[in-house]
Amino acid sequence: MNRFQRAATAGVFALLALGAAVNAGAQVPYERILNAADEPENWLTYHGSYSSLRFSTLSQITTENVTDLESKWVLQNQVFGAWQSNPIVVDGIMYITERPNDVMAVDAVTGRVFWMYRHTNDEAAAVCCGANNRGVAVLDDKVFMGTLDARLIALDRTNGQPLWDIEVADVNQAYSITMAPLVVKDKVLVGVGGGEFGIRGFIAAYDADTGEEAWRFYTIPGPGEPGHETWEGDDWEHGGAPIWLTGSYDAELNLTYWGVGNPGPDWNPGQRPGDNLYSDAVIALNPDTGELDWYFQFTPNDGYDYDAVQVPLLVDMEWEGEARKLMLWANRNGYFYVLDRTDGEFLSGTPFVKVNWSSGLDENGRPIQTPQPAGAPTWPGNQGGTNWYPPSYSPRTELFYFAAWEDYATIYEPEESVYREGRMFLGGGFRVLSPTEGAPTIGIGRSTPINNWTDAVGHGSVIAMDPRTGEAKWKYDQFDVSDSGMLTTETNLLFTGGREGYFHALDARTGELLWKASLGAQIVMAPITFMVDGKQYVSVISGHTLVTFGLRD
Amino acid sequence: MPRLRRLFLSALAALLLVFSFTRDVAAQALGDHQYTSAAIEAGSRVYTSECALCHGANGDEEDAINLRLGQFRRAQSDQDLRDVITGGIGGGRMPAFDLQPDELVGIIAYIRAGFDASGVAVKVGDAARGEELFGGDGGCASCHRVNGRGPYLGPDLSDIGAIRTPAALQRALLDPDAALRPIDRPIRAVTRDGETIRGRRLNEDTYTVQLIDSQQRLISLVKADLTEYEVGSTSDKRPTTLSADAVADLIGYLLTLRGIR
Numbered sequence: 001m002n003r004f005q006r007a008a009t010a011g012v013f014a015l016l017a018l019g020a021a022v023n024a025g026a027q028v029p030y031e032r033i034l035n036a037a038d039e040p041e042n043w044l045t046y047h048g049s050y051s052s053l054r055f056s057t058l059s060q061i062t063t064e065n066v067t068d069l070e071s072k073w074v075l076q077n078q079v080f081g082a083w084q085s086n087p088i089v090v091d092g093i094m095y096i097t098e099r100p101n102d103v104m105a106v107d108a109v110t111g112r113v114f115w116m117y118r119h120t121n122d123e124a125a126a127v128c129c130g131a132n133n134r135g136v137a138v139l140d141d142k143v144f145m146g147t148l149d150a151r152l153i154a155l156d157r158t159n160g161q162p163l164w165d166i167e168v169a170d171v172n173q174a175y176s177i178t179m180a181p182l183v184v185k186d187k188v189l190v191g192v193g194g195g196e197f198g199i200r201g202f203i204a205a206y207d208a209d210t211g212e213e214a215w216r217f218y219t220i221p222g223p224g225e226p227g228h229e230t231w232e233g234d235d236w237e238h239g240g241a242p243i244w245l246t247g248s249y250d251a252e253l254n255l256t257y258w259g260v261g262n263p264g265p266d267w268n269p270g271q272r273p274g275d276n277l278y279s280d281a282v283i284a285l286n287p288d289t290g291e292l293d294w295y296f297q298f299t300p301n302d303g304y305d306y307d308a309v310q311v312p313l314l315v316d317m318e319w320e321g322e323a324r325k326l327m328l329w330a331n332r333n334g335y336f337y338v339l340d341r342t343d344g345e346f347l348s349g350t351p352f353v354k355v356n357w358s359s360g361l362d363e364n365g366r367p368i369q370t371p372q373p374a375g376a377p378t379w380p381g382n383q384g385g386t387n388w389y390p391p392s393y394s395p396r397t398e399l400f401y402f403a404a405w406e407d408y409a410t411i412y413e414p415e416e417s418v419y420r421e422g423r424m425f426l427g428g429g430f431r432v433l434s435p436t437e438g439a440p441t442i443g444i445g446r447s448t449p450i451n452n453w454t455d456a457v458g459h460g461s462v463i464a465m466d467p468r469t470g471e472a473k474w475k476y477d478q479f480d481v482s483d484s485g486m487l488t489t490e491t492n493l494l495f496t497g498g499r500e501g502y503f504h505a506l507d508a509r510t511g512e513l514l515w516k517a518s519l520g521a522q523i524v525m526a527p528i529t530f531m532v533d534g535k536q537y538v539s540v541i542s543g544h545t546l547v548t549f550g551l552r553d
Numbered sequence: 554m555p556r557l558r559r560l561f562l563s564a565l566a567a568l569l570l571v572f573s574f575t576r577d578v579a580a581q582a583l584g585d586h587q588y589t590s591a592a593i594e595a596g597s598r599v600y601t602s603e604c605a606l607c608h609g610a611n612g613d614e615e616d617a618i619n620l621r622l623g624q625f626r627r628a629q630s631d632q633d634l635r636d637v638i639t640g641g642i643g644g645g646r647m648p649a650f651d652l653q654p655d656e657l658v659g660i661i662a663y664i665r666a667g668f669d670a671s672g673v674a675v676k677v678g679d680a681a682r683g684e685e686l687f688g689g690d691g692g693c694a695s696c697h698r699v700n701g702r703g704p705y706l707g708p709d710l711s712d713i714g715a716i717r718t719p720a721a722l723q724r725a726l727l728d729p730d731a732a733l734r735p736i737d738r739p740i741r742a743v744t745r746d747g748e749t750i751r752g753r754r755l756n757e758d759t760y761t762v763q764l765i766d767s768q769q770r771l772i773s774l775v776k777a778d779l780t781e782y783e784v785g786s787t788s789d790k791r792p793t794t795l796s797a798d799a800v801a802d803l804i805g806y807l808l809t810l811r812g813i814r
Contacts, residue, residue: 093771107763107773114755114763114771156701158771161709162813163701 027157028090028138030185034251041531043089046135046180047390048528050249051314054392055488056529060536061551062491066505066515069549072537073111077544078102082445082524086135086180086390086485087539087546089530094539095138095157096546100131101147103155109532111548115160122149126174126422128196129444134246134525135180137188139208146177146190152206154188164211168192168204174422175199180246184256184287187214191243195261195307198238198425201279203258205290215290219243219260219278227277230300235272238419240264241279245388248312250325253342255284255293257312257327262305268414268427269303276301280308282329284344294344299333299367303412304357305382306333311390313400314341315467328467330391330402332384335361336470350470352463353385353406372412377433381410381458383444383481390485390526392494397508399473400465401494403482408442408458409433432457442481446499446522451480460498462486464511474511485526487538495538497523503540503547519547585797586723588662588674596659597670603650604660612668621668623719623808630679630805631661665719675719676801683806691795691803699810705769706753707790708737712812722804726795729788739789740764742774743781750774754784 028044036042036049040057048054061069077083079099087096087106093114094106101119106112125148137144142163143155149171154163168190169175174197181190184205191203201219206212219241221227231239240263247258263279265271281297299306313328319338327341334355338347346365356379358367372378383405391402415428432441440453460482464473482498489495494508503523504516521543529538539548604612604620612620628634635657641649652660666672688694696707713722725732740762742750752766762782763773776782793800 105771107761107771110761110773110775112756112758112761112763112773114765114773156698156709158705158765158769159698159709161698161701161711165813 027141029140030183033139033183040529042091043087043528043530045088045137045182046086046246047248047311050251052246052248052311052390053313053315053395053488054390054486054526055394055396055490057490058529058531058536059490060531061489061493061529061538063493063507063514065551066493068552069505069515069517069538070552071517072109072548072550074548075104075106075111075113075546077541077546080544082130082132082522083541083544083546084130084132084134084178084524085541086525087528088136088138089528090138090157092532095136095143097133097135097145099133100125101133101145101153103136103143103145103160105143105157105160108530108537108548109535111546117155117160117162119145119147119151119153121147122171124171124174124422125149125176126171126197127176127178127193128424132178134178137181137183139183139186139188142208144181144183144188144190144208146179146181148176148178150175150177150192152177152181152188152190152211154208154211166206166211166213169194169199169202172422173197173199177244179244182246182249182256183208184249187287189247189256189287191245191258193242193244193261195240195242195244195264196266196424196426197422198264198419199240199242200237201239201241201243201261203243203285203290205287217283217285217290217292219283221277230275230277232273235274235276238264238425239272239276239279240266240425241276243309245309245311248314249287250314250341253325254286254288255341256287257314257341258283258285259308259310259312261307261309262302265417265425265427266305267303267412267430268417269301270414271416271427272301274301280306280333282308282312282327282339282344284341296339296344296346296365298329298331298335298337298365301369302333303371303414304333304378304410306331306384307387308332309388310386311388312341313391313393315393315395315400317398317467319347319468326467328391328393328400328465330386330400330404330463330465332380332387333357333367334380334385335367336400336465336467337365338467338470339365348470351385352465352470352472353404353408354379355385375411377409377411379409380405381408381432381442382412382430383408383442387483389483389524392486392488392526393467394488394492394494394508396488396490396492397464398466399508400467401486401488401496401508402463402465403484403486403496403498404461404463405458405481406461406477407455408481445483445524446480449520451500455479462494462496462506462511464494464508476506476511476513483522483524487527487529489529495527495529495540497527497540497542499523501542503527503542517547517549519543519545521545586676586727586800588658588665588676590671592655592659592662593666593672593674594659594670595655596661596663596666597668599652599656599660600663600668603652607647612664620664623664623667629677629809631665631677631801632679634661634664673720675723675804676797677719677808678798678801678803678805680802680805680809682799683802683804686795686799686803687806691793691799693803696790700813705765706767708734708753710807710810713810714808715811717807719804719808722807723800726793726800726803728792729790730786733786733788739785741781741783741785742779744774745778745780
């Protein structure tokens with residue numbers, strides 16, 4: 001292959017001129033995804049690998065030459081609104097979604113588009129927090145996308161034609177899909193959103209070839225199932241517990257891990273007495289059968305919208321002198337947890353921001369809840385100490401990096417809510433604590449270039465957490481909060497951004513700022529890195545713009 | 554690709570080209586594939602007297618049927634329509650009509666012309682026979698992909714029946730050059746190290762071009778890196794040499810390709 005011919009190889013059709021059409025060989029078989037670490041030039045899944053570390057062994061861009069980064073190309077989103085999508089890169093081709101459910105195949109070196117697929121959503125599609133889509137999954141010759149109207153679509157990776165298109169859940173009940181699916185073996189796993197609409201959450205697996213449903217696991221146990229007793233009456237039917245973020249997979253244990261969202265109605269826990277399993281929990285599911293292996297609930301009977309919709313990071317490291325398979329988890333509820341991912345055993349939990357909804361965790365990791373009096377602020381606030389923004393773990397520094405929201409609190413105003421199909425089911429409301437009544441406060445996403453809420457209502461920081469101690473090794477403070485994910489590299493670089501529109505590279509060891517680019521609008525995704533023709537690139541999305549950086553030629 | 558094989562393929566392609574040019578001599582007149590305007594006109598009168606009472610002036614009074622837009626419950630080919638009209642359907646809901654042969658032809662012509670008495674009515678044949686032709690004598694399947702099967706050389710036809718009229722499909726078969734969309738035009742590029750790349754254009758700008766090449770790979774080329782770059786204006790496909798009936802069958806099949814939803 002010469003240097004200006006980059007091809008999505010594998011499908012070789014030399015015999016075609018003779019009229020014998022040979023089918024393209026499988027281009028991204030499961031084995032490639034399983035061993036994604038062996039090909040750091042590609043970014044094969046939403047998180048880059050099944051362990052979700054978002055750590056790359058590419059080493060061309062270093063702490064020394066990172067200042068030589070320059071923009072190589074830019075792709076503009078055609079649709080307004082936060083662009084949360086995470087690109088996937090396979091052999092020089094990038095697959096990226098834009099709102100609401102467009103998929104593009106892009107040449108990863110020039111940023112030029114090969115094909116685009118547009119899905120038109122049902123008019124009934126409803127989402128709480130924007131028409132978001134976080135990306136696709138690939139397997140063999142297909143690309144998979146979930147849609148806002150709760151469908152799952154398989155596209156032909158070469159030309160973007162739909163191959164199957166199935167209903168995952170009823171759009172009229174406000175089920176939706178915003179997450180990138182996860183492929184495990186021959187199945188496509190996808191969960192549903194709708195936690196603000198009184199859905200009954202679930203995750204399901206579909207045959208990658210046909211779209212046929214293989215299994216479905218409800219995140220709220222039905223009558224007769226273990227855990228059902230954590231709900232009263234018919235609360236379970238509309239108890240929320242969505243799964244809207246891509247999970248992780250441990251092939252050795254054959255377990256997938258998923259963070260489960262908030263119970264509904266969100267802010268009125270008195271309306272749904274009980275622990276409300278498996279809301280705000282991590283669940284370990286067998287990918288072949290959907291069977292629950294273990295669970296760990298972070299926030300029982302949550303009244304604060306503390307979704308456990310974070311990414312389970314799977315790290316093998318020494319814990320108190322013993323080699324263990326761990327799961328690292330900075331939770332929306334303000335605690336940083338270390339679990340044993342073989343059985344869900346709680347190993348440690350430490351607050352990383354100010355927390356007053358609980359006075360601590362007991363020996364099993366269960367919080368001792370301390371609800372605040374009516375009208376009093378709760379820390380962390382409704383968006384949490386952190387949220388869905390993907391963290392990173394670097395085996396080089398042995399540190400866990402994530403975006404935290406500091407000094408941010410919310411005053412909750414619970415109310416009784418009546419469930420009505422397809423309508424919001426919130427249980428009251430909340431306001432963000434501000435020194436001045438009626439002043440602008442932090443919301444979901446940022447829509448103005450002026451930060452008129454200021455750090456008086458909260459600010460962001462990158463926390464480099466030492467998982468062994470639960471202490472921050474260092475912190476990098478930002479004036480506004482951040483919904484950006486993290487990317488670390490072999491060369492001790494940490495790439496991240498935030499709502500201010502800066503894309504910056506920090507020294508992962510010290511938190512020292514090494515380089516920054518002002519891209520002008522919020523970064524609400526996690527940057528990725530890849531390599532084509534021997535050149536390393538870093539891609540990030542700011543506002544409506546996907547920028548791909550590389551070293552100056 | 555080894556040099557020898559490439560040479561062999563080029564020679565083969567040249568041969569095929571010569572072959573198809575000689576066959577072009579037998580190119581057909583459009584009239585073989587269409588109903589006459591006299592038939593359409595006659596059909597409009599028969600429709601008004603025999604059909605409009607139930608189907609309505611616009612052909613959309615019956616559920617799930619829009620005769621003017623070519624939407625039927627089950628019928629696909631002209632023969633299917635003929636069978637329904639002469640045999641009735643729905644347990645007597647639509648009675649059998651005893652019409653003269655030219656009246657029957659007229660009604661079908663009028664329906665195929667989209668109720669436009671001065672329009673064009675393309676003959677639509679049997680979809681099952683058309684499907685066989687697609688994979689066989691028609692030679693379509695050697696370039697076109699349908700529902701995840703077949704090569705990527707020509708445009709994917711999985712939903713072509715939903716986005717093209719019968720008349721447009723017929724034009725594409727009888728006069729491919731006129732039907733070739735500019736974006737699909739064939740590309741020939743020679744790289745600095747002498748490699749020739751051929752393919753179908755997917756996207757182009759001032760400095761780059763994206764294509765799917767003859768080996769069905771997605772390729773992005775930087776024009777500054779090319780020594781030669783040509784965009785062809787004619788389709789690789791030559792006018793079909795199939796009979797009028799076979800073309801009608803092929804159109805019948807293509808009209809059934811309506812995507813996966």
